[in-house]
Amino acid sequence: MELSPTAYVILGMVSREPRSGYEIKALVDNSTRFFWAASYGQIYPELKRLSEAGLLEGSDVPRGERRRTVYAITGAGTEALREWLRQPPSTFEMREEGLLKLFFSGVLPPEEAAGTLRAMREHRLGVAERLRGLEPETEEKRKAKDPYPLLVLQGGIEFNEWFADWCERMEARLLGSAETEGSK
Numbered sequence: 001m002e003l004s005p006t007a008y009v010i011l012g013m014v015s016r017e018p019r020s021g022y023e024i025k026a027l028v029d030n031s032t033r034f035f036w037a038a039s040y041g042q043i044y045p046e047l048k049r050l051s052e053a054g055l056l057e058g059s060d061v062p063r064g065e066r067r068r069t070v071y072a073i074t075g076a077g078t079e080a081l082r083e084w085l086r087q088p089p090s091t092f093e094m095r096e097e098g099l100l101k102l103f104f105s106g107v108l109p110p111e112e113a114a115g116t117l118r119a120m121r122e123h124r125l126g127v128a129e130r131l132r133g134l135e136p137e138t139e140e141k142r143k144a145k146d147p148y149p150l151l152v153l154q155g156g157i158e159f160n161e162w163f164a165d166w167c168e169r170m171e172a173r174l175l176g177s178a179e180t181e182g183s184k
Contacts, residue, residue: 001053003080005091006042010050011073011081016146018072020061021047030134031149034127034156047071055080096120114171121167128160 003011009032013024021044028038047069050056055077058069073081098120105113131153142150 003050003084004042004046005036006038007046007050007055008081008084009036009038010043010046010071011055011077011084014056014071014073015078015081018059018070020068020070022068024071034131035152050077098123110174110177114174117167117171117174121164121171124160124164124167128157128164131157131160 009028010024013019013027019027021040024047025038025040025043028043032038047056047058051058051071053076055074056071057074058071061068061070098116101116102113102120105116134153135150135157138150138153
């Protein structure tokens, strides 16, 4: 059975402890979403597929009147996750609409194109700040002998700070060249 990237996200999330679909989505939104998102529309069908394949085991754990299924990883699920983790990454993709817009900004005056750089910079600074807010919680997990979320978090912080700095430098370059052209 070939597994989707969302399936591996789910296996990874339940490998740490059993979780409901809602808990998986909440965890994704505060961790991997910054580099690999998963929606409810992806998570729930995958939970069903993984259960049917014997990689997860669901059990009903109602919360009050609400029906709730909590999923735990099986031995076969753990082995599938380990096998995937041992393979080199095959997807190296970055989707950044701001870069796409900047790429085609030759049809705009430099001052207008600089607005895209400013927007990207503000966004990246906001993401870095939000990630920094997750550091104390992630540091606690590191103390519990799982250093990997902290490594990824610190990489995300550094990447977003670098990206914001790059935007600032490119804006200065763009506006500096516009001033030079304007003085000719």
